[in-house]
Amino acid sequence: MVTIIILAAWYAGAIWLNSPQAAEALTRAGKPWGTMDLIAHTFTMKRPVLPTPDQIVVDLWNSLTGYAPTSPRNLLFHAGVTAQAALTGLAMGVVLGVALAAGIVYVRTLEYSLLPWIIASQTIPILAIAPMIIVILGNIGLTGLLPKAVICMYLCFFPITVGMVKGLRAADPLWLDLMRTYSAGGLATFLKLRIPASLPFLFASLKVSVAISVVGAIVGELPAGAQAGLGARLLSGSYYGQTVQIWSALVMASLLSVVLIAVIRGVEVAVVGPIIGRGSAAR
Structure with missing residues (x-):
């Protein structure tokens, strides 16, 4: 309805x-x-x-079926370019977010000195900072995928950091006491208890972050004058007044986000399910 x-x-x-x-x-x-x-x-x-929905569907169908997947006229080609930047940035965001979360959890001072700056970083509009990142990295010879990935990382590290801080602190206190009883070191406790306990929070953050990362990749393609990617497709459509092409690219971006979230959900079920099952059995 x-x-x-x-x-x-x-x-x-x-x-x-x-x-x-x-x-x-x-x-x-x-x-x-x-x-x-x-x-x-x-x-x-x-x-x-x-454009009407049927015009968008027809344009999408013609693009996906009328050309080879490696053709610049096929939206799958552009979606693949955007997905590559988004996933690279997401991976970088995971590394940065987990490192920051671990520092905040284990070093109490960082919670009061670093966390406010992490929050403040998200108040800067990405449309303002994206051209700066591209120009700065371009001046030191870094072009192509990396500047777009950095923009994606900037957008997605925040929810990962916040989620992992909550997750790393979600370990059962009784289990923490048990680890101390067995004289387990900080690294062993982190890897064997805190990380497994934080996985549900991590995957929840990842599902949010991957969608944000796709947006970041598209934004990164706009000021770079890229020839490939959904952002480039949007830009060329706006140049030539091809509104149907613009809407098709937008729909493809939405579908790309849905597919990536579904993949993360599948990994979550495969990884977190057995861990939760073992935890229930242990209790």
């Missing part, structure tokens, strides 16, 4: 936004036209203000 309401509102919005251009085009054609002609034309314009 909700889908039907959204589609109806979408088509109504397309009629409303496209009707001025459609009326002008019909008038220039010099033929008599009525309301139904106007509505029909708003749904078939080549460069509409708001």
